[in-house]
Amino acid sequence: xxxxxxxxxxxxxxxxxxxxxxKYEYIIQLGKEVPLIxxxxxxDEYIIKGCQSKVWLYPEMKDGKVYFTADSDAIIxxxxxxxxxxVLSGHKPEEIAGAELYFVDKIGLKEHLxxxxxxxxxxxxxxxxxxxxxxxxxx
Amino acid sequence: MTYFxxxxxxxxxxxxxxxxxxxxxxQKIRSDFPILKREVNGKPLIYxxxxxxxxxxxxxxxxISNYYSDMNSNVxxxxxYLSQISxxxxxxxxxxxxxxxxxxxxxxxxxxxxxTESINMVASCYGRAFIxxxxxxxxxxxxxxxxxxxxxxxxxxKGCVLKVxxxxxxxxxxxxxxKNLFSERTKIASFTYVSNALGxxxxxREMIAIAHGHGVPVLIDGAQAVQHMAxxxxxxxxxxxxxxxxxxxxxxxxxxxxxxxKLLNAMxxxxxxxxxxxxxxxxxxxxxDLPFKFEAGTPNIEAGICLTAAIDYIQGxxxxxxxxxxxxxxxxxxxxxxxxxxxxxxxxxxxxxxxxSFVVDGTHPYDIGVILDxxxxxxxxxxxxxxxxxERFGIPGTVRVSLAMYNTKEEVDAxxxxxxxxxxxxx
Numbered sequence: 001x002x003x004x005x006x007x008x009x010x011x012x013x014x015x016x017x018x019x020x021x022x023k024y025e026y027i028i029q030l031g032k033e034v035p036l037i038x039x040x041x042x043x044d045e046y047i048i049k050g051c052q053s054k055v056w057l058y059p060e061m062k063d064g065k066v067y068f069t070a071d072s073d074a075i076i077x078x079x080x081x082x083x084x085x086x087v088l089s090g091h092k093p094e095e096i097a098g099a100e101l102y103f104v105d106k107i108g109l110k111e112h113l114x115x116x117x118x119x120x121x122x123x124x125x126x127x128x129x130x131x132x133x134x135x136x137x138x139x
Numbered sequence: 140m141t142y143f144x145x146x147x148x149x150x151x152x153x154x155x156x157x158x159x160x161x162x163x164x165x166q167k168i169r170s171d172f173p174i175l176k177r178e179v180n181g182k183p184l185i186y187x188x189x190x191x192x193x194x195x196x197x198x199x200x201x202x203i204s205n206y207y208s209d210m211n212s213n214v215x216x217x218x219x220y221l222s223q224i225s226x227x228x229x230x231x232x233x234x235x236x237x238x239x240x241x242x243x244x245x246x247x248x249x250x251x252x253x254x255t256e257s258i259n260m261v262a263s264c265y266g267r268a269f270i271x272x273x274x275x276x277x278x279x280x281x282x283x284x285x286x287x288x289x290x291x292x293x294x295x296x297k298g299c300v301l302k303v304x305x306x307x308x309x310x311x312x313x314x315x316x317x318k319n320l321f322s323e324r325t326k327i328a329s330f331t332y333v334s335n336a337l338g339x340x341x342x343x344r345e346m347i348a349i350a351h352g353h354g355v356p357v358l359i360d361g362a363q364a365v366q367h368m369a370x371x372x373x374x375x376x377x378x379x380x381x382x383x384x385x386x387x388x389x390x391x392x393x394x395x396x397x398x399x400x401k402l403l404n405a406m407x408x409x410x411x412x413x414x415x416x417x418x419x420x421x422x423x424x425x426x427x428d429l430p431f432k433f434e435a436g437t438p439n440i441e442a443g444i445c446l447t448a449a450i451d452y453i454q455g456x457x458x459x460x461x462x463x464x465x466x467x468x469x470x471x472x473x474x475x476x477x478x479x480x481x482x483x484x485x486x487x488x489x490x491x492x493x494x495x496s497f498v499v500d501g502t503h504p505y506d507i508g509v510i511l512d513x514x515x516x517x518x519x520x521x522x523x524x525x526x527x528x529x530e531r532f533g534i535p536g537t538v539r540v541s542l543a544m545y546n547t548k549e550e551v552d553a554x555x556x557x558x559x560x561x562x563x564x565x566x
Contacts (some may be wrong), residue, residue: 020180020513025564052505052521052536073535074503075565076510 003095006087007103014107023108027079034082035089037069048127051120053077059131061139065090066132077120080112084124093136097129163464168456169545171196182515185550190335190363190494190541191519193388195449202448203390206441214440215414215431228444233430235450240361240380241371242397246429249403250443253394254362255285257381258329260396260433261358262289264406265379270326272298277320277328277355279304279312280531283335284524286360290329304330306531310337310486317346321353328357329379332364336525336539337486338469338494340364344375351376356402362386366543367465367492369458372397384442388543389449393442396433403429410435461544465493468542472551476540479558481566485537496523496537499558502565504538510561511538516554 001009017023037046041058048055053074060067068089072078087103088096104112104121112121169175172194177184186194206228212221214229229250236248251257270276276290280303294301302325304317312330328350333340347357356378361370366387372380379398385391398406408415408426412435417425426432453461472495476482481500498504508520521536522529529536540554 021564024510024513028564053503054535074505076506077503 003087003091003099007101007106010083010087010103011106020108024076024079027083028075029079030082030086031072031075031077031079034071034078034085035067035069037071041069042071048120048123050123051077053120055081055120055124057081057124057127057131059128059135061093061135064092064139066093066096066135068128068131080109080121081124084121084128088128088132093132093139096132097136099129101125163456163460163544165464165545165547169547171198171452172545173197173200175545179515179517180513182513185514185516185553187540187542187546187550187554188517188519189366189543189546190386190523190539192385192391193366193543194545195388195390196452198452199389199445199448202445203441206444210444211441213437214443225440225444228447229438229440232443232447232450235447236395239370239450239454240365240395240397241373243373244400247397247400247403249396249398249430249433250438251381251394251396251433252392252439253383253385254360254381255394257379257394257396258285258358258360259289260409261327261329261379261381261398262293264409264433265327265356265402266293266297268406270297270299273324274299274326275302275320275322275324276300277302277304277317277325277330277350279317279330279341280306281310281312281334281337281339281525281528282329282331283360283362284526286329286331286358287527299326300324306339309488310334310339310528311488312339312341312346314342314346314349318349321350321355325353325355328355329360330357331360331362333361333367333492333494334486334525334528335363335494335541336496336523336528336537337488338491338496338541339486339488340490340492342490343377347376347378356399363492363494366453366461367458368462378402384446384449387449388452389446390439390442392439393446400429403433408432408435412436456544464544465542468546468548468551469493469495471548472540472542472554475551475555476558479555479562481562482558485532485534493542495540495542497540498534498537499562502562504536506565507538507558507561510564511554511557514553514557514560516557518554 037056037058042056046056046058048057053072055072057070068085070081070085072081174194210221210225212225214226233245233248237245290301302320305313332343343359350357358379359377361380361382365382381396384393415427415432415435417427483498485496504520511518519539523539
């Protein structure tokens with residue numbers, strides 16, 4: 001599936017949840033399914049700055065595609081990073097770098113895009129795109 | 140009108156009943172704050188983030204609007220009518236602030252942008268004049284970054300040394316250790332009256348006396364104190380006292396540096412520019428007298444003038460009543476929250492004011508904050524600009540509830556229910 005196809009599928013999934021509580025429960029559930037980063041990569045080098053909680057993100061290049069593993073010590077943040085990994089992992093670097101992430105607003109998580117210090121989502125997106133470009137340059 | 144003095148020492152373990160709650164008309168007070176009627180995420184706003192900023196009564200909101208429609212004009216500079224009335228109004232605030240903290244002289248009240256600027260001003264100006272390489276500065280382990288970083292910057296520049304008063308597991312300063320921090324090289328001590336992260340009320344009068352015994356002046360950070368209790372800088376014998384307008388129901392962008400006249404006179408100015416001068420030539424410029432020496436440029440005129448409305452509002456109710464009500468509410472909230480399974484309070488000093496910081500085992504404070512927000516409840520999560528405090532307690536941050544005079548027991552009940560619901564979702 002392309003990045004946009006995954007985004008559309010998520011928008012569809014989330015449309016079943018009217019209630020914020022059900023949305024967050026689903027996000028928390030998704031967090032439990034995130035491809036977990038290896039313990040040895042849970043270092044300062046792979047921490048995403050700009051989050052109130054600790055978020056680790058590790059990128060790898062395989063067969064010309066970038067794959068992400070991640071973790072967080074806050075459950076909702078883990079869910080958010082899981083969403084981002086679901087959408088962006090397993091694609092070519094230029095697809096990741098050029099992706100327009102419209103699903104966040106559409107699934108009702110727009111407040112997570114506001115650039116207050118607590119918000120890591122913008123930082124996550126930025127970091128994932130930077131990693132994609134860096135891995136492409138190295139390849 | 141009767142009122143009650145509250146002994147902070149006993150509030151945590153006792154549930155005290157006050158007739159204050161009949162004198163203190165909470166519904167009338169709440170009706171004065173328009174924002175309290177609004178909804179957030181489809182729920183009535185429950186605003187418990189008063190340590191970050193307080194809401195404004197309509198008296199202050201109207202004053203701001205009236206300022207711009209009736210009198211807006213630059214201050215201290217003009218000969219025309221509007222400039223005279225706005226200058227007078229600005230100086231009325233200065234006089235009211237003098238009374239508010241019982242300073243000896245009006246010119247000891249410098250109007251600044253806020254607490255952070257006030258502290259930077261002292262670090263810079265007092266630092267430039269009196270602190271040298273190898274000198275020592277005492278701060279405490281519970282300070283807000285605004286009372287750490289300016290001193291660190293001074294130490295980097297001058298090669299002086301920062302000494303830190305440690306605290307115990309309850310979040311109380313170790314006074315014995317404090318006494319031992321003084322040496323002949325100590326030049327200033329700077330610490331908070333009330334901790335924004337822990338709610339601890341420090342024994343500042345006693346601590347100032349100890350410092351003065353060594354000939355060391357003291358700066359007190361009153362940002363989390365002035366809205367909760369009466370301040371008398373002469374009684375405390377504080378050398379500098381700082382606070383912000385927006386945390387005492389006033390506008391943002393204005394704050395106070397109180398300094399004893401002889402200290403302020405001995406310090407060089409902070410910023411150069413208009414109003415802080417007497418005469419300017421390219422050969423030489425002479426500086427203005429206090430307070431203007433430290434007030435370069437056009438101030439935040441509107442905020443300065445409208446701070447009077449906030450002071451009047453507070454004094455109309457009476458700080459003694461506000462304190463009694465808030466102490467009762469803090470006690471109620473602490474007891475109610477203590478029933479949440481796995482909750483741990485961070486900051487359990489005997490003497491506390493308005494703040495409850497907590498974590499719940501098995502959860503991250505950020506997650507609790509997000510869910511409370513969905514329920515219309517505004518708290519703050521994280522390190523609260525006090526990272527050393529979080530490090531001391533070995534936690535990433537806390538959920539912080541900070542109360543003000545318009546909060547109610549019903550709001551506290553909703554908070555507790557919200558925390559329990561969040562914990563169920565997260566564990």
